[in-house]
Amino acid sequence: MLTVSILKNLSANDICAIVLIIAGLFFFFTSTVGILRFPDLYTRMHATGKGDTLAVLLIISGAIVHHGLNLNSAKLTLIALFVFIANPTATHAIGRAAYRCGIKPWLKESKCTNPGEPHQ
Amino acid sequence: MLTTVYENLIVQTVCRIMVPFIQIYALYVIAHGHYSPGGGFQGGVILTASLALIFLAFGQGAVTRRINRRLAVILASAGVFIYAGIGLLCLLLGGNFLDYAQLAKILGVTIPRARSLGILGVEVGVGLAVMAAMYSIILDIAGSPAKPETKSRPISENKP
Amino acid sequence: MNTFFLYVNIFLGFLILACLYRVVMGPTTIDRMIAVSAIGTKTLILLILIGFIFGRVEMFVDICTVYALLNFLGTLATTKFFEGRGKC
DSSP states (O other), rough: OOOHHHHSSSOOHHHHHHHHHHHHHHHHHHHHHHHHHHHSSHHHHHHHHHHHHHHHOOOOHHHHHHHHHHHHHHHHHHHHHHHHHHHHHHHHHHHHHHHHOOOOOOOOSSOOOOTTTTOO | OOOOSSSSSHHHHHHHHHHHHHHHHHHHHHHHTTSSOOOOHHHHHHHHHHHHHHHHHHHHHHHHHSSHHHHHHHHHHHHHHHHHHHHHHHTTTTTTOOOOOGGHHHOOSHHHHHHHHHHHHHHHHHHHHHHHHHHHHHHHHHOOOOOOOOOOOOOOOOOO | OOHHHHHHHHHHHHHHHHHHHHHOSSHHHHHHHHHHHHHHHHHHHHHHHHHHHHHHHHHHHHHOOOOOEEEHHHHHHHHHHHHHOOOO
């Protein structure tokens, strides 16, 4: 009954924004759990590189829907595009640096014999 | 045998795409200093950030070829010259130092518009000076690039 | 709607505190770097939603663009430092 009375006051824009923001929060939560619980550096990189980027995209979409068509919505689109391009690039750079440093990935039996040498 | 080695192709491509947009955003921050957070100093630092991105992706040789140390010093002096020059111009026209209302005499606009244009000119000077100063700081911290070691030894040298 | 943004911000604050555990306890330095980049992304969203709460969206959106750029640059610079070293 309380939910229905709350839902009557919100417009369609607001409900769509709330759904998108909650979806983004779910992906933030799962990527944080991934950072805390995964066994290795490379797997943690997977968690934050993919989950965080998708969560940022969803939450900014929710904020755009809430705010309406405006100049600020255009600027928010630019932020989303920047994070969409920059976060995976930073993750790739981190992974390459980790491989060059010689950190072995976590495998059942170690198939990666000599990390640390550049790929030919 | 490879003559050019791509250090990190993905970072280089992304840097090539992003640097012009970062510089346009820096000019936007410089120009809108009076209304939204920004101004001369912040825009100058963002301009330096774009140059630092080129440094990180392509190496010191590439960024030094675009703006070398001497040009950085010249740009810093030019920025300070713009700032002090506008102030001195207001002084010569018969007012106080940085009294932008006197600029209305030579520009032929109303007094509030002359003040707005004076502030914009000063911000541009500050942005230029900050960019050049921070860039020369980055180059000084990086130092000169190390010469590649020669791995071959002369044949006649006797090694124990 | 403002209270909903406030609860989202509080939840994001707890997620940032959870990422701090990896910053402190990460076995290698690159672990800490990944966690700091994740904290930067969460802070970006925090700032945007605070801008919605205060009602001044324009101001906070400009700040967030610069913060995203600085986060990216910091991560790239740290990886460049680790590229040539043998150990981390």
